[in-house]
Amino acid sequence: MADTAAAPVGGAGGAARRRSNRQRKAGARAARRWHWRRWLAIAALGAAYVVSFRLTDVDLARLVKGLSTMAEWAGRAWPPTAREFPVILQRTGETVAIALIGTTLAAVIALVFCVPAARNLTPSWLVRLPARLVLNTLRGVDSFVFALLFVAAVGLGPFAGMLGIALHTSGSIGKLFAEAIEGLPPGPLEAAELTGASRLKTVSYALLPDALPSLASVGLYMFEFNIRSSIVLGVVGAGGIGQQLRNSIELLDFPRLLTIVLVILVLVTAVDQLSGRLRQALA
Amino acid sequence: MSPVALEVDGLTHRYGVRPVLDDVSFEVAAGEVVAIVGPSGAGKTTLFRAVTQLVRADAGRVVLGGRELSALAGGELRQARRDIGLIFQQFNLVRRLSALDNVVAGRLAELPTWRVLVRRPGPTVRAEALECLSRVGLADHAGSRADRLSGGQQQRVAIARALAQRTRVVLADEPVSSLDPESSASVLAALASVARAEGIAVLCNLHQVDLISGFADRVIGLRDGRVVVDVETAAFTDDHRALVYRPAPVGALR
Ligand SMILES: Nc1ncnc2c1ncn2[C@@H]1O[C@H](COP(=O)(O)OP(=O)(O)OP(=O)(O)O)[C@@H](O)[C@H]1O
Ligand SMILES: [Mg+2]
Numbered sequence: 249m250a251d252t253a254a255a256p257v258g259g260a261g262g263a264a265r266r267r268s269n270r271q272r273k274a275g276a277r278a279a280r281r282w283h284w285r286r287w288l289a290i291a292a293l294g295a296a297y298v299v300s301f302r303l304t305d306v307d308l309a310r311l312v313k314g315l316s317t318m319a320e321w322a323g324r325a326w327p328p329t330a331r332e333f334p335v336i337l338q339r340t341g342e343t344v345a346i347a348l349i350g351t352t353l354a355a356v357i358a359l360v361f362c363v364p365a366a367r368n369l370t371p372s373w374l375v376r377l378p379a380r381l382v383l384n385t386l387r388g389v390d391s392f393v394f395a396l397l398f399v400a401a402v403g404l405g406p407f408a409g410m411l412g413i414a415l416h417t418s419g420s421i422g423k424l425f426a427e428a429i430e431g432l433p434p435g436p437l438e439a440a441e442l443t444g445a446s447r448l449k450t451v452s453y454a455l456l457p458d459a460l461p462s463l464a465s466v467g468l469y470m471f472e473f474n475i476r477s478s479i480v481l482g483v484v485g486a487g488g489i490g491q492q493l494r495n496s497i498e499l500l501d502f503p504r505l506l507t508i509v510l511v512i513l514v515l516v517t518a519v520d521q522l523s524g525r526l527r528q529a530l531a
Numbered sequence: 532m533s534p535v536a537l538e539v540d541g542l543t544h545r546y547g548v549r550p551v552l553d554d555v556s557f558e559v560a561a562g563e564v565v566a567i568v569g570p571s572g573a574g575k576t577t578l579f580r581a582v583t584q585l586v587r588a589d590a591g592r593v594v595l596g597g598r599e600l601s602a603l604a605g606g607e608l609r610q611a612r613r614d615i616g617l618i619f620q621q622f623n624l625v626r627r628l629s630a631l632d633n634v635v636a637g638r639l640a641e642l643p644t645w646r647v648l649v650r651r652p653g654p655t656v657r658a659e660a661l662e663c664l665s666r667v668g669l670a671d672h673a674g675s676r677a678d679r680l681s682g683g684q685q686q687r688v689a690i691a692r693a694l695a696q697r698t699r700v701v702l703a704d705e706p707v708s709s710l711d712p713e714s715s716a717s718v719l720a721a722l723a724s725v726a727r728a729e730g731i732a733v734l735c736n737l738h739q740v741d742l743i744s745g746f747a748d749r750v751i752g753l754r755d756g757r758v759v760v761d762v763e764t765a766a767f768t769d770d771h772r773a774l775v776y777r778p779a780p781v782g783a784l785r
Contacts, residue, residue: 453636453650
């Protein structure tokens with residue numbers, strides 16, 4: 249009786265020992281694998297840095313020589329000039345307008361695509377995948393590239409810049425919108441759906457109100473971002489303050505350049521502050 | 532006897548090999564309030580999901596106002612579901628909408644789309660929604676945002692929403708399990724009083740057995756997916772309670 253009782257216990261102990269042995273061996277194997285993988289990763293990273301250094305043409309001597317030129321320019325820039333202040337302000341308004349209309353148009357496009365892209369609204373991946381693909385493509389192509397394409401259609405200027413911003417940003421906003429929607433509790437929408445109402449009705453009535461603060465927050469954040477994009481687009485021909493910046497450099501008019509840089513700093517800071525406040529109030 | 536509002540006949544459902552609903556049959560008359568009790572895992576929620584056809588049971592029928600729900604699909608099912616009002620444990624109100632706007636949601640199916648989009652239900656529906664709110668004692672809070680209301684108030688808004696849907700049957704899955712005892716009692720009282728006044732059949736799932744007296748007309752005890760008790764509330768004894776809640780017999784491991 250005692251024997252038969254002991255046998256299973258011993259058997260169980262043996263099994264446990266074998267199991268822990270097996271685990272130890274597997275652990276050692278994993279550790280070895282980890283070792284050579286780590287060295288491989290470090291070597292690859294090192295190689296990437298060496299190659300990149302060459303490709304970027306890093307040359308400290310040239311930088312030191314160039315710095316003195318820059319210092320001389322900076323000396324000639326002081327004091328900033330208020331001579332063309334009204335024009336500069338007007339161009340700044342243009343930059344803000346490009347960002348404003350571009351972001352708004354982007355939000356509208358995003359609103360259309362975020363519904364098929366959100367997992368909780370569109371369970372079928374057959375629909376979701378293409379929607380995500382569209383958003384990712386839009387997001388993957390920079391505003392600048394889109395603007396260049398639109399130059400062919402509508403010519404150089406603010407319009408092309410605005411369209412570039414709208415298309416690129418719609419991808420980013422759409423993705424963030426979809427994520428915001430996926431983060432909402434499913435209950436209210438489910439409750440509305442069980443009344444037998446159509447999709448459009450339930451989403452707009454039971455989901456949109458609760459989603460609105462996050463959506464607005466995303467929109468504001470992208471507006472901040474687009475103010476900066478809009479300035480850069482201006483440098484390459486989309487008008488606005490960026491274009492004035494470039495003119496000043498080309499004319500070597502450094503006091504004017506300094507004024508513009510200061511205006512840009514004020515603009516970016518003001519928009520970031522304002523939008524940050526608004527987003528905090530929405531949260 | 533009032534006409535039968537909801538009939539459940541031989542409902543059986545398995546998850547894997549384990550029956551979660553095992554030949555469940557009962558009827559609920561118009562205006563009757565039925566409490567469903569049972570230990571955790573007894574299949575109460577699954578029963579509700581099977582009645583609403585959110586879960587398609589393996590066998591059995593659900594008949595609602597003469598129509599066999601279990602035989603419908605697609606648009607027809609969606610149409611038929613309009614006749615079931617649901618009350619959830621977590622209230623499921625739209626947090627940033629007012630109490631009144633949440634009640635209006637019960638009418639979403641029949642409102643014109645443009646009215647839904649601009650959130651202007653029109654004077655008639657508005658007045659009716661307000662009437663539903665006052666029936667649960669919340670007329671004063673019509674304009675309050677849902678997430679500013681207490682849990683008990685939110686659940687009463689949800690009852691008003693089900694009322695606004697003008698259904699003959701209301702299902703409630705643990706409507707008061709996240710509320711304190713006092714608001715639980717007032718929420719259940721509100722539910723029972725509107726049900727009796729309107730002739731609505733109520734099927735309500737409760738964890739706390741002590742809440743059934745004064746609320747339900749009848750008690751159905753569910754255990755391991757089987758109906759083990761089905762009696763008038765007044766006849767519900769400690770023996771019945773033991774039948775539903777007794778600890779699992781030793782050796783009955785699954
Ligand atoms: N989707 C599912 N897949 C597999 N098993 C499930 C599923 N839903 C429920 N079950 C099982 O079915 C049984 C009954 O679950 P149900 O939720 O209906 O119980 P309940 O009576 O509502 O319990 P509670 O009082 O805890 O809410 C449980 O054992 C649960 O694990
Ligand atoms: Mg449950």
